[in-house]
Amino acid sequence: MAQRIIIAEDEAIIRRDLKEMLIAEGYDVVADLGRGDEALEAVRTMRPAAAVLDVKMPGMDGLSVAEAINAEQLCAVIILTAFSQRSLVEQAREAGVMAYLVKPFQAGDLVPAIELALARFDEKMLVEGELERIHDEHRKLEEKLETRVILDRAKARLMDEYQLSESDAFRFLQKTAMDTRGKVKDVAERVIDGNLKPGRS
Ligand SMILES: [Mg+2]
Structure with a gap:
C-alpha cells in the first residue's frame, strides 16, 4: 500500500512539482498545503506516514510544525530547505526532523530522504514502546x-x-x-x- 504523505510549501510551483514527483514515485499525497498551521491540522486529522515541510511558510513555520508533530508523535518529518545553515540543522534535529531535502531538489533525492525519515520514525516508535x-x-x-x-x-x-x-x-x-x-x-x-x-x- 502506498505511503500517505502530506506536503506543505507556500511556493505553488515547488509544491506542484513536489507533489507530481512524489506521485510518480508511488506515494499517496493526501494533502498539499501552502500554510504551516493548516499542515499541522491536516497531519492531526489525516495521520499520514510522513509530512514534507517547507521552513518559511505563512501561518506557522515548518520547524514549529515539526516540533508539534514530534511532541505528539504523529508522523515522520522531512524538512524542505533552501539553506544548509548549521543553526537550522541543529534546530531541526531538536524539532525531531528525520531527514532534509535541499532546494532545488531532484526526483532522485526524494525517495532516499522520505524512506530514511520513515525508517527513523518507525525505529523511534519501537524504542518508545519498549521504554514504556x-x-x-x-x-x-x-x-x-x-x-x-x-x-x-x-x-x-x-x-x-x-x-x-x-x-x-x-x-x-x-x-x-x-x-x-x-x-x-x-x-x-x-x-x-x-x-x-x-x-x-
Ligand atoms: Mg516558503
Whole structure:
C-alpha cells in the first residue's frame, strides 16, 4: 500500500512539482498545503506516514510544525530547505526532523530522504514502546515490593501483639480482605495503623 504523505510549501510551483514527483514515485499525497498551521491540522486529522515541510511558510513555520508533530508523535518529518545553515540543522534535529531535502531538489533525492525519515520514525516508535513497557514493568515491581513490605510489617505486628503464627497472621489479612472485598495491602495498612485487630472487624 502506498505511503500517505502530506506536503506543505507556500511556493505553488515547488509544491506542484513536489507533489507530481512524489506521485510518480508511488506515494499517496493526501494533502498539499501552502500554510504551516493548516499542515499541522491536516497531519492531526489525516495521520499520514510522513509530512514534507517547507521552513518559511505563512501561518506557522515548518520547524514549529515539526516540533508539534514530534511532541505528539504523529508522523515522520522531512524538512524542505533552501539553506544548509548549521543553526537550522541543529534546530531541526531538536524539532525531531528525520531527514532534509535541499532546494532545488531532484526526483532522485526524494525517495532516499522520505524512506530514511520513515525508517527513523518507525525505529523511534519501537524504542518508545519498549521504554514504556520497561517503565510499566518497573512500576509493577515497585508496587509488588511495596505491598510485600507492608504485608511483612502487618504480619510482624499481628505476631508480636496478638501472638499469631506467621501463617495465621497471613490468613487473617487474606480473610479480612476477602470478607470486606478489599485489598490485602489496605487491610495490612489498617493493621499497621492499629485500626484493625484480630477478633474484631
Ligand atoms: Mg516558503
